[in-house]
Amino acid sequence: MSFIDDFRAKWREYRRPGYYEEFDYAWTMTIDLDRCTGCEACVTACQAENNIPIVGEEAFAKGRQMQWIRIERYWEGEYPDVKLRFIPMLCQQCDAAPCETVCPVSATYHNQDGLNAQIYNRCIGTRSCAVYCPYEVRYFNYNDHHWDAPLDQQLNPDVSVREKGVMEKCTFCIQRIRQAKDQAKDDDRRRVRDGEVQPACVQTCPTQALVFGNRLDPDAQVTGLMDDPRAYHVLEELNTAPSVVYLKKVEVDAV
Amino acid sequence: MQSDARDISYADVNRDVVRSLVETGRTYYITLATAITVTLVCFFFPWFYQLYYGLGAAGVNHPGVWGTYLASFIFWIGLSHSGTLLSCVLHITNSSWRKAMYRSAEAMTLFSLVVAATMVMVHLGRPWFVHWALPYPNQMELWPNFKSPLLFDVMAITTYVTGSSIFIYMGTIPDFAAVRDRTTGWRHHMYVLLSLGWRGTDTEWNRLGWAYTFLAVLIIPLAVSVHSIVSWDFALSIVPALHQTIFAPYFVVGAIYSGTAGIVTVMYMLRKYMDFGQYITKLHFDNLGKLLLVLSLIWTYINVLELFTGWYSGTSTEYEALNYKLFGYYAPLYWEMILFCAVAPLLLISKRFRTSFVPMLILSILINIGMYTERFLIVGTSLSRQYLPDAWGLYVPSLVEISILIGSLGLFVTLFMLFVKIFPSISIYEVKETLPEPEDAPDPAPQIGAPEWQPTR
Numbered sequence: 247m248s249f250i251d252d253f254r255a256k257w258r259e260y261r262r263p264g265y266y267e268e269f270d271y272a273w274t275m276t277i278d279l280d281r282c283t284g285c286e287a288c289v290t291a292c293q294a295e296n297n298i299p300i301v302g303e304e305a306f307a308k309g310r311q312m313q314w315i316r317i318e319r320y321w322e323g324e325y326p327d328v329k330l331r332f333i334p335m336l337c338q339q340c341d342a343a344p345c346e347t348v349c350p351v352s353a354t355y356h357n358q359d360g361l362n363a364q365i366y367n368r369c370i371g372t373r374s375c376a377v378y379c380p381y382e383v384r385y386f387n388y389n390d391h392h393w394d395a396p397l398d399q400q401l402n403p404d405v406s407v408r409e410k411g412v413m414e415k416c417t418f419c420i421q422r423i424r425q426a427k428d429q430a431k432d433d434d435r436r437r438v439r440d441g442e443v444q445p446a447c448v449q450t451c452p453t454q455a456l457v458f459g460n461r462l463d464p465d466a467q468v469t470g471l472m473d474d475p476r477a478y479h480v481l482e483e484l485n486t487a488p489s490v491v492y493l494k495k496v497e498v499d500a501v
Numbered sequence: 502m503q504s505d506a507r508d509i510s511y512a513d514v515n516r517d518v519v520r521s522l523v524e525t526g527r528t529y530y531i532t533l534a535t536a537i538t539v540t541l542v543c544f545f546f547p548w549f550y551q552l553y554y555g556l557g558a559a560g561v562n563h564p565g566v567w568g569t570y571l572a573s574f575i576f577w578i579g580l581s582h583s584g585t586l587l588s589c590v591l592h593i594t595n596s597s598w599r600k601a602m603y604r605s606a607e608a609m610t611l612f613s614l615v616v617a618a619t620m621v622m623v624h625l626g627r628p629w630f631v632h633w634a635l636p637y638p639n640q641m642e643l644w645p646n647f648k649s650p651l652l653f654d655v656m657a658i659t660t661y662v663t664g665s666s667i668f669i670y671m672g673t674i675p676d677f678a679a680v681r682d683r684t685t686g687w688r689h690h691m692y693v694l695l696s697l698g699w700r701g702t703d704t705e706w707n708r709l710g711w712a713y714t715f716l717a718v719l720i721i722p723l724a725v726s727v728h729s730i731v732s733w734d735f736a737l738s739i740v741p742a743l744h745q746t747i748f749a750p751y752f753v754v755g756a757i758y759s760g761t762a763g764i765v766t767v768m769y770m771l772r773k774y775m776d777f778g779q780y781i782t783k784l785h786f787d788n789l790g791k792l793l794l795v796l797s798l799i800w801t802y803i804n805v806l807e808l809f810t811g812w813y814s815g816t817s818t819e820y821e822a823l824n825y826k827l828f829g830y831y832a833p834l835y836w837e838m839i840l841f842c843a844v845a846p847l848l849l850i851s852k853r854f855r856t857s858f859v860p861m862l863i864l865s866i867l868i869n870i871g872m873y874t875e876r877f878l879i880v881g882t883s884l885s886r887q888y889l890p891d892a893w894g895l896y897v898p899s900l901v902e903i904s905i906l907i908g909s910l911g912l913f914v915t916l917f918m919l920f921v922k923i924f925p926s927i928s929i930y931e932v933k934e935t936l937p938e939p940e941d942a943p944d945p946a947p948q949i950g951a952p953e954w955q956p957t958r
């Protein structure tokens with residue numbers, strides 16, 4: 247009855263309290279809204295790194311733009327006294343992600359790095375993950391996209407090009423994380439060092455508003471920033487346990 | 502026994518039902534041809550285009566990733582709910598008025614489920630991989646996600662389709678036998694196969710009775726669970742207007758409501774075009790009308806409760822969702838739904854209304870339009886107003902979606918038209934139970950005469 251024993255062992259393992267909190271790494275991003283200028287360099291970098299299609303004017307008008315990271319703009323106040331606020335919004339890599347429970351084929355799941363991973367090949371396109379996601383950061387391929395002649399040469403070979411009918415979203419540049427881990431293994435190190443891996447958006451941010459790292463590492467830069475009194479999660483009341491931490495903008499008037 | 506005694510005999514029942522199967526008029530062929538054309542042109546053609554182009558052919562966009570396909574799916578599942586469920590409830594409560602109508606009601610269940618399953622295929626981004634949602638053994642040791650409400654759906658609906666197919670088929674076996682003995686040619690051969698060698702012995706009747714009652718009892722909780730589970734697709738999300746515990750009873754009541762209205766429509770059609778005026782009488786419309794009235798009141802109550810829950814939550818997101826639903830872009834549709842499903846059915850209080858056929862037909866169609874609107878609003882308005890205002894949007898169905906919606910009706914009608922020529926659409930043996938036994942005249946086919954078994958009394 248090796249099958250039963252096997253199953254029991256797995257069951258015990260999965261039911262162990264704290265199993266889901268134990269990660270090899272817990273990749274975290276902090277976004278300092280005080281530093282963010284809303285320049286959208288991160289958006290462009292992401293687009294280039296992850297083979298995100300440019301959908302074109304017509305599809306954009308229909309509300310089908312693909313931006314794994316987007317800058318949300320909010321206007322505050324009435325005309326003469328207006329304030330513009332913006333906040334970069336990307337997949338929060340929730341530890342208790344609503345999107346993971348709803349996928350009938352487990353195309354989206356939590357990996358051992360604490361990332362909310364998406365398997366494009368497994369996706370059947372029910373789009374329920376996008377409905378369940380309160381941050382609205384999942385993007386669906388409404389049709390096949392193509393890159394005109396010279397542009398197809400610039401596609402990133404480390405990232406797949408997604409087919410029509412597939413959901414996609416920010417991966418924290420999982421291809422870079424993999425590379426860093428491989429590198430660490432080749433160098434006979436067990437762990438990836440802080441600062442060794444950066445997603446495209448973090449790498450590009452001119453004001454270094456975005457910081458990326460492993461929050462399990464007590465010396466990492468993100469771990470320090472997470473203790474900042476300005477730190478908060480977006481929609482924290484929904485208990486999704488996001489891995490992206492925002493640092494509140496300092497109000498000059500309020501000081 | 503039926504109160505309005507009709508002077509029809511056992512032989513008349515046999516003759517009438519067999520006639521409905523064998524004699525086919527012009528109207529039938531014209532309707533069938535139209536239905537098939539509509540199905541091909543409005544359903545399959547746009548669907549193939551969508552398969553080729555991608556889901557972008559539909560109007561779905563970023564916040565509104567679910568569209569009318571899902572609304573149609575809920576609608577058809579809902580429509581399926583009254584047939585078998587109603588038939589089962591009426592069977593175990595021994596309501597004899599069920600007997601003339603239950604066969605067509607059950608067929609409606611079955612075909613609605615077929616159309617609903619097709620709508621799922623249309624809804625998916627990559628329907629060619631739909632089998633991945635089934636737990637089949639495979640080399641990769643990949644299982645579907647058992648935590649997913651969508652997977653509960655797959656399970657529940659598969660079970661429901663299986664259960665209702667067995668139920669309708671089993672209940673028809675004696676009738677297949679009756680028709681077998683009165684037909685010739687290829688029809689005879691077909692019914693020989695379908696009747697599974699039914700001879701009409703006491704033992705057979707006894708077993709049929711037991712199995713039938715057993716299945717009826719089994720199907721009732723199943724039917725209730727199916728639509729509860731469909732509602733969990735929505736209620737288990739954290740979308741403001743959808744995350745409500747009232748959703749399961751809301752969907753179940755809505756399903757039975759629209760299903761009952763659907764039965765009224767189908768019965769009117771059968772009465773009118775299949776000449777079943779003697780069997781489907783005012784009594785049936787009266788009783789169904791009462792049922793519709795009760796259901797409409799429950800439905801209205803739950804609707805008010807839904808609004809109350811949103812208001813009572815006191816959160817800005819719920820307020821916004823509520824506000825958008827009541828006064829937003831789709832507000833006219835909301836008030837149309839209230840008019841058709843909550844206000845208009847109050848007419849059913851009058852018995853004169855319940856027993857007049859054409860007003861009942863109109864009302865039943867209005868109710869189903871209203872119920873479709875309800876499903877559309879659940880999908881169309883809730884997703885547009887979620888937590889982050891930056892991601893608010895508007896979903897408008899595209900032509901492809903509207904065409905597929907019309908085509909799905911065509912598909913349903915096609916299936917139903919084929920059904921009425923294969924299945925005896927009125928239960929021969931159960932209608933006979935309601936008639937006085939013949940005194941001296943021997944029945945032309947004694948072996949399928951009045952059944953000896955009594956349903957559990």
